[in-house]
């Protein structure tokens with residue numbers, strides 16, 4: 001993995017795009033599939049997860065010299081559980097409506113193995129700044145996957161985008177809601193869980209196509225290191 | 236102390252746990268009041284949708300009783316009933332009613348019933364019905380739920396208290412009969428309970444001890 005000298009920008013792109021949790025490494029699929037019914041739900045869970053990743057990566061990195069191998073997993077669990085409980089309380093206090101929608105998924109952030117995965121694979125071996133950037137990149141990459149999948153399913157299922165934005169940003173955001181397909185009859189397949197799997201498949205295919213095109217270009221020009229495509233077993 | 240000792244590992248873990256607890260205690264104190272206020276606001280907001288606040292002058296949130304009647308309220312536990320009064324006279328009750336037989340599980344709602352037996356409003360509080368099929372029972376998805384307003388046990392008559400497919404007066408949704416049927420039945424049961432216990436509902440001593448001490 002990355003060395004101390006790796007530029008922060010590279011750490012970020014590696015975490016957010018080349019090793020995207022949702023689209024390449026395929027970790028944390030349970031929340032990804034369950035909460036991606038609309039853009040706003042996806043964004044809410046994505047940002048909450050990003051916050052937890054940032055805090056847990058930073059804490060693990062700061063403690064990495066104190067944490068001996070045999071206790072590091074329980075220590076990660078303690079740190080992640082504290083961060084998740086903190087965000088649970090903060091969301092209840094400041095985003096109460098959104099909490100009503102996402103409520104049961106917030107405690108489940110604990111079980112998102114991407115978080116402990118980054119703690120183990122990156123934060124425990126790198127200085128705080130790099131770990132924080134990695135946490136931010138991983139989180140925003142996951143958030144991107146959630147928002148894209150949410151957009152796809154909301155558009156196909158309801159014909160809208162950003163419905164319920166007021167739950168997150170307050171009353172003014174009601175006007176953000178876009179009805180792109182008026183009188184949409186509702187497309188059940190997109191809304192129900194199978195739609196999440198199909199949508200995720202489409203997103204992975206789209207990402208792989210972008211990567212492949214980049215590779216063809218690179219082959220034509222100067223040789224470059226290529227990004228891995230989704231395989232699902234790389235974790 | 237030996238750097239490899241298990242004791243040291245244990246102490247490190249304990250230290251992290253203490254830090255975590257300290258942090259969460261702090262956040263709990265910071266957010267406690269705000270969370271309680273948000274929850275009160277959310278309840279008040281819901282109540283105002285089934286009963287306009289200018290109809291009564293008492294403290295609705297604290298004039299409550301708990302009643303237990305699984306047949307009516309759809310679950311074995313106690314159900315909350317809010318009582319609205321004006322100048323001490325009964326105006327309306329708002330009951331927390333559950334329709335146990337939704338398509339995907341119980342549908343929780345608030346039913347407001349004026350003292351004359353007509354409905355001031357009904358709103359769904361939480362449900363797990365299928366989006367796009369069962370969710371027009373939400374006020375933000377359709378005006379279906381508002382059609383209970385002004386209805387009573389005399390309007391429509393008992394046969395009319397059903398969805399159209401069952402010969403009643405209330406519309407079902409395209410491809411979804413089970414959800415609206417469950418809601419209509421639960422509202423009717425609430426009305427019947429109200430008629431049978433009208434006096435007792437307003438007369439009983441408010442049982443608010445638990446919910447005031449926050």
Ligand SMILES: Cc1cc2nc3c(=O)[nH]c(=O)nc-3n(C[C@H](O)[C@H](O)[C@H](O)COP(=O)(O)O)c2cc1C
Pocket residue numbers: 338339364365366368369370400410411412413414415
């Ligand atoms: C995946 C799926 C979800 C459904 N969700 C609901 C629902 O939430 N509410 C509902 O009333 N019917 C739902 N239905 C339809 C019911 O099975 C039933 O067909 C419908 O209520 C029509 O009933 P009827 O044939 O008695 O009119 C769903 C059907 C499927 C296949």
